[in-house]
Amino acid sequence: MDLIKLYIQEVTRRLPDKTRNDIALELESTIYDMLPEDYSEDDVKRVLETLGNPAVLASQYNEKPMHLIGPKYYEAYTTLLKLCLPIAAICSFIAIVAVKVFSPVDEGAVLETMLVIMGEGIWNVINVIIHTFFWITAVFVIAERADGVKKHSPLSSNFRPWTPEDLKQSIYVPKYKMIKSFELSCGLAWTAMWGTTYFYANHLIGIYENGDNGLRMVTTAFNQEVLLSFWPLIVLLIGLEIALTINKLIKKQWTYKLSTFFTIHQVASLVILVIILTHANLFTPEFLNQMGEIFTTSPTRIENSIIWGTITIFVIFAVWGMIDVYKRAAIKSDLNRL
Template identity: 75%
Template structure:
């Protein structure tokens, strides 16, 4: 077997037909120039090893990339993909929850409702992420082949060759001040959960019994009409939380302004919670009487216990959250210290 001819074949078969003959002749000449007059098989091995893998050598001759997404677009591709995929997943989940708001729920079918929402949400998120990944990859793969630029140097986020001026557009985010994607996603998911629970409280919160069809709610804890009378405040809170999430996404780190925004939101949430909890007829009489019988106390005592318990839990978590974000916002980085000097 002539290793030289096989090597040339392995290179040229990866090239367009119109260039194969010329490149084969050029490559053959190059190989024989590397060999001594009275060459041996070892000399051929050494020459071919120097030229390297035929696929890599073919990629150098080929005018079109032999990869789906090369180094020029890869960094921008990964950066945008990491940014867009979580946002697309969160938006799809919130859209699903919004649809569930408008859908009728069978009385007492709480487990079926929650399980259906979780399963459908997970499936929808996976589907959205697959579609996002697919179309992002297709777009960048096409861009790789039609841009007409032979330079393979990685592009910056502005789709231009990198220069030191690009650093002016980069926000320095220390690890201890950073707002990561997981934190942002958890905040939006929590908004969807508590918003769903509030508008479906008469189907989700109450006393349950284990019947033939499984666990079902038989007695709601809250008067849904009273809860729905505060819907403008709840919608406002949801809107503020979404705006807070967008601010986190833009800033990427805790600042004093963002911490103040978070504090105002927590104080407003506490005020609305206290107003709702202290509203007359918030709890259904059946629930209060049932719980009073279980714990051998008066219905009023049960209601006061729930009000103070929920308020205390919210104050503790809100206080800790405010302390934590201000602590992270107040940490001075080395760069900030140098700039102040």
């Protein structure tokens, strides 16, 4: 009797007050029905083991879920987290960098500025990730408890119960043809890095010396006024890269149209790069003279080496990238490959 009462108590204490008495009577009746007429303590233990853990049994009686997010919403919840967290983190870091780019900076204090950007950027990313995680979780927790449907089977990606018809919306994508989330994150991060470097070049790129106050820039490499004169082209290029990333996110696999978009982006990037690099006053005379002294050659040869070396490297990577995406687009997405 003691074991039975204790078991019923452990079950009912986890239930609302208004239902405890009724469920206690029902559970007591169930237990005695499962016992033989002349039962022993071992018989009681066997029946209680059959009924299982009191917490699990209580959850079956309880109308409210005893978990934050159950199997019904779990897949949709994790999918949304994987999609939103990287985007929120990258956007928050870009926002911090953008603010610092247009803030006044002491001449040559590039190292201190970069440390501040990294410190504030990392802290802001962590803060945004925590807030994004909290609010997405809160929305799904409310949905879990506000949902009047008691079925607990997982929902499909369209937030409806799964049916065989959902398979018609699925496409088998070979691994090499697939665009991974890592590629999207790296693409956005690269856009943020080179865009920041371009608009901040006079504080980032140049000749450094290690002085009493640490590493400081003594000669800037680029004429910032010349770089800023091309800002419409740079904004256009950044817009193309963001549009390309959005298309990758939607398509999730390389297609011929997406590969053509990628090729247009690469060609446009090359044209803009050549226009900027071949501008007469792009490099500062002080930078070219000092580099000529370091490498014991003329400033003109230094300038030509930088220009054509950069263009050559870009062309090699651009051609390799275009060949690769077209090869990936050529792979057939059919079920025969399963």
